Amino acid sequence: xxxxxxxxxxxxxxxxxxxxxxxxxxxxxxxxxxxxxxxxxxxxxxxxxxxxxxxxxxxxxxxxxxxxxxxxxxxxxxxxxxxxxxxxxxxxxxxxxxxxxxxxxxxxxxxxxxxxxxxxxxxxxxxxxxxxxxxxxxxxxxxxxxxxxxxxxxxxxxxxxxxxxxxxxxxxxxxxxxxxxxxxxxxxxxxxxxxxxxxxxxxxxxxxxxxxxxxxxxxxxxxxxxx
Amino acid sequence: xxxxxxxxxxxxxxxxxxxxxxxxxxxxxxxxxxxxxxxxxxxxxxxxxxxxxxxxxxxxxxxxxxxxxxxxxxxxxxxxxxxxxxxxxxxxxxxxxxxxxxxxxxxxxxxxxxxxxxxxxxxxxxxxxxxxxxxxxxxxxxxxxxxxxxxxxxxxxxxxxxxxxxxxxxxxxxxxxxxxxxxxxxxxxxxxxxxx
Numbered sequence: 001x002x003x004x005x006x007x008x009x010x011x012x013x014x015x016x017x018x019x020x021x022x023x024x025x026x027x028x029x030x031x032x033x034x035x036x037x038x039x040x041x042x043x044x045x046x047x048x049x050x051x052x053x054x055x056x057x058x059x060x061x062x063x064x065x066x067x068x069x070x071x072x073x074x075x076x077x078x079x080x081x082x083x084x085x086x087x088x089x090x091x092x093x094x095x096x097x098x099x100x101x102x103x104x105x106x107x108x109x110x111x112x113x114x115x116x117x118x119x120x121x122x123x124x125x126x127x128x129x130x131x132x133x134x135x136x137x138x139x140x141x142x143x144x145x146x147x148x149x150x151x152x153x154x155x156x157x158x159x160x161x162x163x164x165x166x167x168x169x170x171x172x173x174x175x176x177x178x179x180x181x182x183x184x185x186x187x188x189x190x191x192x193x194x195x196x197x198x199x200x201x202x203x204x205x206x207x208x209x210x211x212x213x214x215x216x217x218x219x220x221x222x223x224x225x226x227x
Numbered sequence: 228x229x230x231x232x233x234x235x236x237x238x239x240x241x242x243x244x245x246x247x248x249x250x251x252x253x254x255x256x257x258x259x260x261x262x263x264x265x266x267x268x269x270x271x272x273x274x275x276x277x278x279x280x281x282x283x284x285x286x287x288x289x290x291x292x293x294x295x296x297x298x299x300x301x302x303x304x305x306x307x308x309x310x311x312x313x314x315x316x317x318x319x320x321x322x323x324x325x326x327x328x329x330x331x332x333x334x335x336x337x338x339x340x341x342x343x344x345x346x347x348x349x350x351x352x353x354x355x356x357x358x359x360x361x362x363x364x365x366x367x368x369x370x371x372x373x374x375x376x377x378x379x380x381x382x383x384x385x386x387x388x389x390x391x392x393x394x395x396x397x398x399x400x401x402x403x404x405x406x407x408x409x410x411x412x413x414x415x416x417x418x419x420x421x422x423x
Contacts, residue, residue, distance in 0.1 A: 009405045013377050015412070019355045020378070022275075024265040024282055029257075032286045036253045039290045040245065 177203060181216050185223065238302030246293065257286070260306055263378040268310055270374045273363050281317065285310040303379050308389050311371070354412070361411035369404035372397055 180203050187196035203212060236252075238259065244252035264285065268278035288309055362370055368390075375386045383401065387394040 008409065009402075012405050012409050012412075016358060016377050016408070019358050020266050020270075021355070022262070022266050022269050024261055025279065028279060028283055029261065032283060032290075033254065033257065035287055036245070036257070036290050037250050040248045040250055040253075 177207060177212075177215060178219060181212070181219050182223075185216065185220055242302060253290075256302075260303065263303075263380075264306060264310055267307060267374045267378040268314065270359075270362050270378070271311070271367070271371055272314055277314075277317065281310055281313045284313050288313070301381075301385060303381060304385050304389050307375060307379050307381070311389070357412060358408075361408050364411065365404050365407060368392075369400045369407070372400040373404040373408070376401055 180199060184196045184199050187193070187199070200212065234255075236255075238256060241252040241256040245256065265278060265282050268281050268285075269275055272278050272281065285306065289306065362373070365373065371390065372386055375381050375389065376383075381389070383397050384394055386392075386401075387397045390397065392400075
């Protein structure tokens with residue numbers, strides 16, 4: 001069916017539209033537009049509906065809060081783990097030897113007694129190697145550089161203690177020897193040669209004959225040189 | 228986020244936006260169709276006060292209805308059908324019936340309706356008044372088809388669907404309505420003859 005109208009009909013429609021100018025009253029416009037606005041405005045539901053909505057919303061919120069809290073807790077734990085592990089490693093690197101020496105006795109600590117003087121340390125260690133000293137450590141590898149200085153230090157300290165003891169013995173020995181040798185010289189000068197010889201035999205076991213004769217000659221010269 | 232309605236936005240799109248809470252979409256929809264619907268109701272009822280009442284009922288019915296606009300039906304057809312049905316319901320309550328198709332045939336369509344127009348409008352002699360008188364002189368079925376064509380700018384097929392009438396019947400009603408109106412408007416003597 002053709003919807004085209006003849007020109008005459010088009011003219012009449014156009015003429016009618018030009019003459020027709022009725023408009024709805026403005027009050028009617030305002031009433032309808034206000035009703036349209038009121039219709040889309042949020043309406044207050046009845047109390048059972050509000051209660052249902054509140055319960056639904058509350059349970060939804062609780063579920064959401066629980067999920068959010070769980071995620072936050074997991075994130076917090078992961079963050080602490082990731083940030084805590086390197087710090088602990090650094091602390092172990094910085095204080096590892098201190099903690100280790102404090103908690104686990106090192107071979108040096110075991111070999112070096114706390115109370116007795118250093119002089120007695122080495123003999124004690126030598127006397128009880130199986131009971132107080134740990135098992136012999138394996139040969140130090142390249143990954144254990146700290147294991148090597150400890151025995152060396154202990155040996156150095158032990159050697160130093162032995163040297164100091166020998167020095168003290170050496171320093172005390174001449175003075176004690178000189179006293180004996182001077183007494184021998186006085187006995188000889190007094191004509192008491194036998195007593196002087198018995199006293200000299202007493203020191204011959206600890207000193208060589210050469211040392212004794214050399215020291216005796218020197219002390220005799222010093223006595224003669226004194227006014 | 229609500230955006231300002233586009234001037235080219237379809238009526239159905241505006242109605243959907245209004246259903247989602249955008250009042251501005253309804254404002255634009257109302258501005259598009261308020262005058263046409265109002266003139267359709269005024270012309271069909273011949274009663275401004277009744278047209279006001281039906282006009283308001285029509286829009287309020289649209290506002291309060293939550294049904295979406297069907298895609299295959301023009302909003303104009305939907306809107307004018309609401310107004311037409313409201314008017315018919317009113318007439319029925321008043322004991323008046325729209326549509327006397329059984330009493331009309333093509334021969335009757337060719338005859339001028341003898342219904343007189345308002346005397347005061349005749350006396351004014353103005354085109355607008357003469358037009359209103361001539362329009363009211365048309366049989367209701369012819370007047371309805373002409374108004375739907377002139378005010379709602381509906382195609383004949385759309386008018387046929389709205390009025391639930393055969394398309395050929397609609398076409399003949401429109402043709403006879405235009406012939407009568409032209410004769411009434413161009414030749415005042417004919418109008419005077421109708422008035423008498």
